[in-house]
Amino acid sequence: MAGREKQQGSVQKPGTEGLHSTGSDLDRKFWVALVLYAGLAAVAWFTMDAGKVLVAGRPVELRLLPLIVIGGLALRTVLAHKADKIRRAGQK
Numbered sequence: 001m002a003g004r005e006k007q008q009g010s011v012q013k014p015g016t017e018g019l020h021s022t023g024s025d026l027d028r029k030f031w032v033a034l035v036l037y038a039g040l041a042a043v044a045w046f047t048m049d050a051g052k053v054l055v056a057g058r059p060v061e062l063r064l065l066p067l068i069v070i071g072g073l074a075l076r077t078v079l080a081h082k083a084d085k086i087r088r089a090g091q092k
Contacts, residue, residue, distance in 0.1 A: 030081045037074040041067055 044066040052059040 026081070026084060030077065033077050034074060037070055037077070041070045044070065 045063055048063045048066065051062045053062055054060075
């Protein structure tokens with residue numbers, strides 16, 4: 001009976017296997033995410049029309065709006081990665 005309890009205690013819940021990634025795994029995912037953001041930005045730049053809209057009375061290229069959003073997401077990813085590195089360094 002004790003053997004069964006020990007085996008059942010080591011079983012993870014479905015969907016939780018990726019929550020405790022190692023540092024090198026997170027670094028790889030971070031760089032993949034940044035490359036994907038760059039690819040998405042390139043696709044947005046080359047597929048959008050070069051039209052202009054007025055923002056605060058100044059003409060701004062319409063292509064810049066998705067780049068600003070994608071840049072914000074990339075910045076958030078970088079900040080989360082740095083915060084995670086600081087947390088991991090504090091645990092050692």
